[in-house]
Amino acid sequence: MIFSDFLERIQEQLTQELPFVAYRKPKESNVQSFLQVDSILHKTTEFLESGFVLAPFNLEEMSVLIPSESSELIISDEDTLEEIESRDYSNKSSEIINEVSVKKNHISLVEKGIEAIQENVFSKVVLSREEPVLLTEKNPIQIFKKLLASYPTAFVYVWYHPKVGLWLGATPETLLQIENREFKTMALAGTKVYKGTTDVVWEAKELEEQQIVTNFIVSNLENQLQALKVSKVETAKAGTLLHLKTHISGRINMEASSLTRIIKSLHPTPAVCGMPKEAAKSFIMENEHYKRDFYTGFLGELNLKKEVSRNANRRNVENHAYFSIKTASNLFVNLRCMQIKNNEALLYIGGGITDGSNPIKEWEETVSKSETMKKVLQ
Numbered sequence: 619m620i621f622s623d624f625l626e627r628i629q630e631q632l633t634q635e636l637p638f639v640a641y642r643k644p645k646e647s648n649v650q651s652f653l654q655v656d657s658i659l660h661k662t663t664e665f666l667e668s669g670f671v672l673a674p675f676n677l678e679e680m681s682v683l684i685p686s687e688s689s690e691l692i693i694s695d696e697d698t699l700e701e702i703e704s705r706d707y708s709n710k711s712s713e714i715i716n717e718v719s720v721k722k723n724h725i726s727l728v729e730k731g732i733e734a735i736q737e738n739v740f741s742k743v744v745l746s747r748e749e750p751v752l753l754t755e756k757n758p759i760q761i762f763k764k765l766l767a768s769y770p771t772a773f774v775y776v777w778y779h780p781k782v783g784l785w786l787g788a789t790p791e792t793l794l795q796i797e798n799r800e801f802k803t804m805a806l807a808g809t810k811v812y813k814g815t816t817d818v819v820w821e822a823k824e825l826e827e828q829q830i831v832t833n834f835i836v837s838n839l840e841n842q843l844q845a846l847k848v849s850k851v852e853t854a855k856a857g858t859l860l861h862l863k864t865h866i867s868g869r870i871n872m873e874a875s876s877l878t879r880i881i882k883s884l885h886p887t888p889a890v891c892g893m894p895k896e897a898a899k900s901f902i903m904e905n906e907h908y909k910r911d912f913y914t915g916f917l918g919e920l921n922l923k924k925e926v927s928r929n930a931n932r933r934n935v936e937n938h939a940y941f942s943i944k945t946a947s948n949l950f951v952n953l954r955c956m957q958i959k960n961n962e963a964l965l966y967i968g969g970g971i972t973d974g975s976n977p978i979k980e981w982e983e984t985v986s987k988s989e990t991m992k993k994v995l996q
């Protein structure tokens with residue numbers, strides 16, 4: 619399908635108030651969409667179904683599924699990117715509504731987090747805020763196009779359900795990628811503004827907050843994975859920001875593990891919650907000035923069945939003998955995202971707090987993160 623027809627189909631789905639998701643995986647060129655044929659709200663708790671899942675920060679709340687079996691899957695042509703107009707949005711950023719009180723509230727939240735760390739309630743907590751922005755571009759599909767053009771290495775999506783709402787985002791963080799037994803994830807944390815080079819020196823505070831994420835993932839998955847590999851930490855560019863990243867991979871031990879178990883032992887990682895998990899999660903839910911819902915939850919393809927060619931050279935022989943079925947899940951942490959409500963975009967931004975955090979710098983980090991998202995709203 620050509621890209622303009624693809625966009626028309628998702629636009630129609632939105633106009634008819636039917637659930638859908640359209641997305642492009644990191645570094646891929648084709649954009650896919652699940653168009654649900656009815657408006658039923660499907661839920662999942664164990665992540666055993668096949669489809670596209672959107673899960674909240676707090677897994678005790680509802681995770682929504684767009685099931686494969688009740689959706690049409692459409693894919694746009696590979697030349698998609700050339701058809702998206704690419705502009706320079708770098709000089710546009712808008713002001714924060716009620717900046718003085720928003721800033722004061724965030725700084726006092728961070729100070730409270732640092733106090734709790736000093737009282738040994740936890741060693742790290744990720745604290746966030748919601749920022750409303752008045753929309754000049756009101757069509758979500760146009761915003762989605764700008765996200766696609768601006769963030770080629772992110773997981774970019776627009777998700778809609780008439781009973782839940784409309785979310786958009788361009789996240790740099792993978793929660794997990796599984797193909798049959800092969801497992802991959804990443805520990806992503808620490809932020810700097812990109813200034814033309816990835817050759818930067820990280821401070822102890824940032825190295826520590828990222829190491830906490832790596833340690834958490836390794837210790838939670840050690841018993842569920844064989845051939846566990848942990849890469850060296852590297853600097854990764856995400857739009858106009860830089861983060862510290864470690865790749866972690868292994869082979870799932872099917873006797874000791876399952877997708878449900880892996881999700882529940884990983885989510886929410888200290889990249890979005892804290893360490894230890896439960897103490898940080900309670901602090902977040904009691905002290906942040908809004909409810910996270912799907913921000914810092916996860917989303918993506920769940921248990922999709924793929925036909926894989928075993929031997930491309932033997933095409934002339936009866937086809938089905940040379941295909942095998944793979945089950946794949948590709949889940950991403952819902953960061954750098956927003957919810958569209960009426961004529962407003964509600965942006966969600968947070969940052970990791972440790973003992974070494976400076977509240978003003980933490981505020982500035984959320985401003986830099988929100989600016990990367992505001993660029994696509996103008």
Ligand SMILES: C=C(O[C@H]1C=CC=C(C(=O)O)[C@@H]1O)C(=O)O
Pocket residue numbers: 744746791806807808809861888889890953954966967968969970971987
């Ligand atoms: C929680 C967010 O980012 C996380 C991912 C990368 C870097 C982060 C940081 O530097 O604090 C956060 O852990 C967010 O962008 O809202």
